[in-house]
Structures are given as C-alpha cells and as structure tokens.
Amino acid sequence: xxxxxxxxxxxxxxxxxxxxxxxxxxxxxxxxxxxxxxxxxxxxxxxxxxxxxxxxxxxxxxxxxxxxxxxxxxxxxxxxxxxxxxxxxxxxxxxxxxxxxxxxxxxxxxxxxxxxxxxxxxxx
Numbered sequence: 001x002x003x004x005x006x007x008x009x010x011x012x013x014x015x016x017x018x019x020x021x022x023x024x025x026x027x028x029x030x031x032x033x034x035x036x037x038x039x040x041x042x043x044x045x046x047x048x049x050x051x052x053x054x055x056x057x058x059x060x061x062x063x064x065x066x067x068x069x070x071x072x073x074x075x076x077x078x079x080x081x082x083x084x085x086x087x088x089x090x091x092x093x094x095x096x097x098x099x100x101x102x103x104x105x106x107x108x109x110x111x112x113x114x115x116x117x118x119x120x121x122x123x124x
Contacts, residue, residue: 005041015050
C-alpha cells in the first residue's frame with residue numbers, strides 16, 4: 001500500500017504555516033518534498049521533520065541549529081542526534097532563563113513606574 005502524502009496546500013493546513021514559510025523551509029533545506037512536475041508531496045519523513053522544526057521554533061531554537069541537528073541524524077544516526085539535542089537543550093534552557101530574568105526585571109520596573117504615576121494622579 002502506498003504511503004499517504006500531503007500536497008503543498010494540505011501541508012500548510014495541517015501545520016498551520018503559510019506557503020511562504022513552507023517554501024522557505026525547503027529553500028534552507030529543512031524539508032525535501034517529493035516533486036512531480038511543479039507539485040510537491042510530503043510523506044511521513046517530511047511531516048515528522050516539520051513537527052520537529054515547529055517544536056524547535058516553539059522552544060526558541062534558531063532554524064540553522066535545527067537544520068544542523070536534523071543533519072546529524074542523517075549523517076551520524078540517532079545516538080549522535082540525541083547527544084547533540086542534550087547539548088542544544090542545555091544552551092537553550094540557559095538562554096530562556098536569562099530571558100525570563102530580563103522579562104521579570106522589565107515587568108517590575110514597569111509596575112513600579114505605573115504605581116508611582118497612579119499615586120501622583122490620585123494626590124489631592
């Protein structure tokens with residue numbers, strides 16, 4: 001039985017991405033759909049890669065990091081990819097913690113400023 005493949009339009013709908021995004025992911029070699037003439041078809045491999053790409057983006061990874069990580073699997077296998085993932089995740093966790101600290105500081109400064117202005121406008 002032939003595997004189910006998605007068309008370009010179906011792929012965009014399934015993953016809630018724009019055609020421009022999907023074409024860009026192909027351009028930077030994150031995805032390699034089957035081509036038949038001008039039509040593109042996405043099989044299980046490309047759908048799995050798209051899930052990983054979107055998950056990586058959700059966690060704040062750069063597209064180039066995701067591309068390199070996917071290449072590790074292609075060239076070196078699962079074990080090497082998992083080791084690379086742990087290293088990437090450690091770095092991203094540190095980055096996110098720093099962003100959280102900066103956001104907490106900005107929120108506190110904004111709250112303090114808001115409170116002082118609110119206090120000024122309620123003075124008799």
